[in-house]
Amino acid sequence: xxxxxxxxxxxxxxxxxxxxxxxxxxxxxxxxxxxxxxxxxxxxxxxxxxxxxxxxxxxxxxxxxxxxxxxxxxxxxxxxxxxxxxxxxxxxxxxxxxxxxxxxxxxxxxxxxxxxxxxxxxxxxxxxxxxxxxxxxxxxxxxxxxxxxxxxxxxxxxxxxxxxxxxxxxxxxxxxxxxxxxxxxxxxxxxxxxxxxxxx
Amino acid sequence: xxxxxxxxxxxxxxxxxxxxxxxxxxxxxxxxxxxxxxxxxxxxxxxxxxxxxxxxxxxxxxxxxxxxxxxxxxxxxxxxxxxxxxxxxxxxxxxxxxxxxxxxxxxxxxxxxxxxxxxxxxxxxxxxxxxxxxxxxxxxxxxxxxxxxxxxxxxxxxxxxxxxxxxxxxxxxxxxxxxxxxxxxxxxxxxxxxxxxxxxxxxxxxxxxxxxxxxxxxxxxxxxxxxxxxxxxxx
Numbered sequence: 208x209x210x211x212x213x214x215x216x217x218x219x220x221x222x223x224x225x226x227x228x229x230x231x232x233x234x235x236x237x238x239x240x241x242x243x244x245x246x247x248x249x250x251x252x253x254x255x256x257x258x259x260x261x262x263x264x265x266x267x268x269x270x271x272x273x274x275x276x277x278x279x280x281x282x283x284x285x286x287x288x289x290x291x292x293x294x295x296x297x298x299x300x301x302x303x304x305x306x307x308x309x310x311x312x313x314x315x316x317x318x319x320x321x322x323x324x325x326x327x328x329x330x331x332x333x334x335x336x337x338x339x340x341x342x343x344x345x346x347x348x349x350x351x352x353x354x355x356x357x358x359x360x361x362x363x364x365x366x367x368x369x370x371x372x373x374x375x376x377x378x379x380x381x382x383x384x385x386x387x388x389x390x391x392x393x394x395x396x397x398x399x400x401x402x403x404x405x406x407x
Numbered sequence: 408x409x410x411x412x413x414x415x416x417x418x419x420x421x422x423x424x425x426x427x428x429x430x431x432x433x434x435x436x437x438x439x440x441x442x443x444x445x446x447x448x449x450x451x452x453x454x455x456x457x458x459x460x461x462x463x464x465x466x467x468x469x470x471x472x473x474x475x476x477x478x479x480x481x482x483x484x485x486x487x488x489x490x491x492x493x494x495x496x497x498x499x500x501x502x503x504x505x506x507x508x509x510x511x512x513x514x515x516x517x518x519x520x521x522x523x524x525x526x527x528x529x530x531x532x533x534x535x536x537x538x539x540x541x542x543x544x545x546x547x548x549x550x551x552x553x554x555x556x557x558x559x560x561x562x563x564x565x566x567x568x569x570x571x572x573x574x575x576x577x578x579x580x581x582x583x584x585x586x587x588x589x590x591x592x593x594x595x596x597x598x599x600x601x602x603x604x605x606x607x608x609x610x611x612x613x614x615x616x617x618x619x620x621x622x623x624x625x626x627x628x629x630x631x632x633x634x635x636x637x638x639x640x641x642x
Contacts, residue, residue, distance in 0.1 A: 217599050217607055224539065228549060244496070261584050269595075288432075291506050398581075
């Protein structure tokens with residue numbers, strides 16, 4: 208039977224839902240320690256990228272079709288929005304999900320390098336709010352205060368911790384950490400899950 | 408009539424609950440001061456009490472009162488530098504607590520079938536609502552799994568702590584990920600079989616035992632919350 212051509216089955220949707228929950232928890236656990244301190248808030252994307260790699264790769268391996276990565280991105284965006292994150296971060300996560308789907312899809316979801324690249328792009332989505340910050344720091348701070356995402360003290364410390372180097376570190380760090388996490392995920396996939404026969 | 412028989416507590420439409428959550432996000436964003444937020448938490452706790460979640464309501468309110476007390480204490484007594492770093496953190500807690508509290512109540516009072524039926528009435532695409540429902544249901548399960556995994560790791564002399572991650576990272580991480588992901592994929596197999604058996608693939612429009620409609624109580628609850636938001640604008 209050629210399942211590749213059919214759309215998403217209920218099983219695919221359920222799998223996507225469960226793995227989105229895991230992705231949410233993993234990014235949350237990785238990101239929160241950085242978000243608590245205003246001086247390290249720029250490294251939330253790096254922290255978010257640490258843990259989720261194996262989960263993301265297993266999701267691709269279980270459902271190698273167009274769609275699940277986009278859905279996972281949208282779900283993460285929704286839940287982070289409800290938890291009160293900056294709108295640009297949520298939007299970034301959704302866009303990251305869609306781009307990740309396209310990148311992994313360009314190699315039919317079977318190429319490990321493309322899948323890891325997709326994971327890195329998804330993680331870069333978390334930088335959304337800082338890209339908006341880079342474009343216009345004043346307006347960003349105003350919207351953070353207005354949306355109640357931060358207090359003045361938080362923003363002041365954050366501003367003083369900011370320099371162009373931070374941005375380089377943030378993007379570079381996210382990509383490197385995502386690649387490492389993806390690489391660990393790939394090892395785990397080969398060692399444990401392919402043998403157990405739970406990949407599609 | 409079904410809902411009178413099966414719900415002795417307050418019952419409102421899942422769509423109304425989503426609206427309430429949005430109102431809460433907006434209210435938390437615009438809250439002028441801490442006392443106002445405390446009031447909002449009490450309002451949410453009342454909503455939880457009316458929905459029959461007594462323990463959640465009391466626990467949530469006490470938890471928030473704790474943070475409220477700490478914030479007040481820090482503002483009055485702490486030194487300048489400690490204040491700056493602590494208040495930054497506490498400020499974030501205050502914003503996220505509200506949404507998390509409301510979200511927790513909504514998730515624990517909504518049955519999956521009700522949620523899916525309500526989403527169906529909103530004409531939301533199934534490919535989004537099914538994963539969303541599953542995700543919300545699975546998050547508490549992860550916590551449960553995590554405790555089992557931790558126990559199992561201790562039995563096998565693998566330390567599930569920061570120390571273990573630092574000194575034997577590969578081993579420790581593998582011992583966390585393998586069972587967690589294995590359990591997740593088992594759960595996804597079982598859940599999808601269960602939901603296909605119950606006819607989730609049926610192309611006809613969904614029916615539900617519970618009567619999903621907007622009622623007078625929905626209007627009442629929304630008016631309560633909206634009124635509170637409007638009051639906040641004029642404080």
